[in-house]
Amino acid sequence: MLRNIVASAFGNLALGRLYAAVTLIGLALALAAAILTALFVRQQYAYEAFIPGHERIFRMTGTVAQPGQPERVSAVTPSVLAAALAARGERIEAVARLYQDDPVVRAGAGQAPARAEGFVWADPAIFRVLPLAPAAGDLVSALAEPGTVVLARSAARRLFGRDAPLGAALDIVSPAGATERLRVTAVIADLPPETHLDLQFIASGRGAGSPLARADASPVPTINLPILTYVRAAPGTRAADLQGPLDDIIRPFQAMAAASGTKVGGYAMPIADIHFGPPDDSPHGKPGVDPAIVVAIGIVGLLILAMASTSYIALMTARAGRRGVEVAVRKACGAGRRQLLAQFLGETLLVTLIALVLAMGVVELVLPAVNGLLGLSLSFDLTREPALLLPLLAVWLAVGLASGFYPAFILSSFRPSAALGGGTAGLAAPVWIGRAMVIVQFATLAALLVAAATIYRQTDFAIGSALGAGRGPVLTVATNCRTGLPQAMRELPGVRSASCSAAGAFNLAPQGAVTAINRDGRRFTPGFVDVDSHFFALTGLKPLAGRVFSPGRDGEAARRELVVNRTAARHFGFASPAAAIGQPLAISLQVGPNPPTTPYTIVGVVPDAAASVIEPAGELIYNVAPPERGTLAIETSPAALANVRRGLDRLWAAMGDGGPAKPRLLAQIEAERYRATIVQGRVIGGSAFVALVIAAMGLFALSAFTVDRRTKEIGIRRAMGASPGAIVRLLLWQFLLPVIAASAIGIGLSYAVMAHWLQQFASRVDVNIWILIAIAAGTAAFATIVMSAQIAAAARGRPVDALRYE
Amino acid sequence: MLRVENISKSYATSDVRTHALSDVSLAIGEGEFVAIMGPSGCGKSTLLNILGLLDRADGGRIELLGEDVSGASERDLTRLRRAAIGFVFQSFNLVDELTVTQNVELGLLYRGAGASERRERVEAALDRVGMRHRARHLPKQLSGGQQQRVAIARAIVSDPQLILADEPTGNLDTVNGEAVMDLLQQAVARGTSVVMVTHSLAQADRADRKIQLLDGRVVSQTRLGA
Structure with a gap:
């Protein structure tokens, strides 16, 4: 058989x-x-499925809701949270922190320095929390001693040319040229792509040079550092089980924040949920999906x-x-x-x-x-x-x-x-089968086209809305802003402007938060970024009222000037941007009931520049002070870009942090910010293409078969006086009617879905009605083209041949 | 072996009802060769389809091998057809995609015959019709006469008690037509009953009995060679 x-x-x-x-x-x-x-x-x-026991590993997540603002979610946690959790959580087996950093490192004296991507300082218990696969050495004790580091296998190969350089020295080179030596004690297998973790270098947080140790030594809790807190809980523990201890720890902070009307909170997020969670705002964070x-x-x-x-x-x-x-x-x-x-x-x-x-x-x-x-x-x-x-x-x-x-x-x-x-x-x-096929296929095709077009437009809008978009190419490189490099770059031929400011000012990293107290004594927790006096010229942010920082102004008075964004001015209680000009604002870099403050004066209000279209802009204060660790942004023209790159490399060799400069275009960084959406758009677009091919083939074959089946009928109609045009219209209409109906169904359904999808963006495009009409017209025209050749050939044939056809 | 009593069959459209058969009664004996004749549209093929259990009569009684099949289920009709009836068609109706061997073994497949039994029976049937040398050919590689010999091999391969042939020589030249008639007569000689629809008087004269249909009724029955 x-x-x-x-x-x-x-x-x-x-x-x-x-x-x-x-x-x-x-x-x-x-x-x-x-x-x-x-x-x-x-x-x-x-x-995260590759991590044993991942279902009981959690990353602590903070939430902040400013008055009148939606809640913001942050992976960055206070430095003291880990110790507090370890002391209170009965169901907690281990707690460890990661401090995300990007220092310049050198594989021993005489080797070329390079910026270390994926570098973290970690508590020694990190491998108890995240039991990653060892490739060499003992992970349990690898970070117990200060000055130790664990490498990913690819980093070991890249820097030392071998898989297990146990005992080898890795020097951290500071901007001032000082070095701190770390000893390689273990190597882990490279992490698969399916993880939120970016771990190439894991240094012990116990060393004196470790920012974790410095944070622990601070008399006041720090909340601005890129510290992530991970917990490994007892088997069977759910996120809700950790909420009680977490609430106990957060409560004092909530009371302080409440004074400024801000609500803060926190929860334990299973690491498997991070990928689908809100955008990860940590320096090494990946966009949420x-x-x-x-x-x-x-x-x-x-x-x-x-x-x-x-x-x-x-x-x-x-x-x-x-x-x-x-x-x-x-x-x-x-x-x-x-x-x-x-x-x-x-x-x-x-x-x-x-x-x-x-x-x-x-x-x-x-x-x-x-x-x-x-x-x-x-x-x-x-x-x-x-x-x-x-x-x-x-x-x-x-x-x-x-x-x-x-x-x-x-x-x-x-x-x-x-x-x-x-x-x-x-x-x-049954005739309806053919019609059903046409309807299913063209409804799917139209729906996918609407979805792909909407995602593409929203992505294009998002990238076009980014800070500095619409200007010439902007190169960015992380560097020390207090060297002569920014000025040297400004003097380079082809450079339109250059600013060395905090990465957060360019929306390339989280913005630090401060306590701000207005003239009425109300407290706020706005974002706070250090910028140089060229920042506003480079980004094109023009003042709505007052002025921005200008080059040449110096002295104590200039250092006490602030520029705030429109949202901050409104929240601080000013009726208009102009009303904020000249008003005092007390700023404290610490949190606490009565932190020491420094008086500032608002000299300008600029438009909001949201970090992304996903969230609305928050309160932001610009402070004129080039940071030690910032981002040098260089605006040039497309024609001069190559020369400027070469000039940057040359100047970097003399004045940079060490290693190659590795500048990145701001537009590329923005595209990466929306990478998940771009990927989704491309998948949908690719699917629409496949749907187009399948629909074309199906319709072509079905119409060919229909023409074949109706050849004799065509002959009879021609013999009775029908023109070829009338025959073409008759047959085309038979298929076009379901195509048009299908397009309407697909477009309607997709419109509803995509309108809902757009709701996730604080700034978004509309589903353009003309695009919907174009898609409907396009699918009908496409169907006509697919069928017309064979239908026209049959209609133009000699009636006598058609009548003889069997 | 086959008896029909007072069977009728009509086809209806929304406006018109056409009586294809009216009150037809006849009996076919074992090893008998019966020719059915009549003008086009008189109901010959409809009668043959009902005799072959491919179609149902609207009324009347049909008895095959002593079993009343008038109200039998589709499954029982399939079982009886599989066990007792072979068909030969005017246009051969070989399955184009299957080889000669595969066409001939179709009935055996549906009877669940094993591979070796199928091979033996197919070879024997093809030997009987002189087509064994074409066993691996596709129908389109054969002449009309050869295709009809293969169709006869397919009809006889299961040793049915009844072969129904619908104008089996209608698409053949005289020489091939005679060859096909010889094969049908050989089957009769082996004890198989054959009912053949034909327009040819000469071929009808080779049957044992000739039944004349007109407007869906049996108008005469003539026993030949008596």
């Missing part, structure tokens, strides 16, 4: 090559797209499968009449309905299997390009992951059975007497 099924399936494929090609290519493309989307979804849900979009992409994969499946059903059912005699013969030979069902289902399963094998080949071929385009590291290796065969088997069976059952049902129900009698009664497939 199997041989019979195989022979029949291949025979049918060979007899109708056009339909076979459409069927196989459509199914293979859809299966390939589904495999790719499934790999993407699987990767998104695999975050909206799980709804990941689920939506999974659904898109299923929709594409449904498109191909519907196409198969429609084509097989439309062609079913051609197999009427075969069905009759098989029945005459004794085939029962069940046997015919098995026969035709078997054929579909075979075709689906061939398509699946083709799809797997397609995935192998395109995966590197997909990874490159989306910046992902998806893998599809059956030799390393033979368990993938199980879901593939399930997909094969599901698609094969879903696609094959209805045609098999129709075919096996044919009355043999009708086929053998030469008539067609009882052999006609």
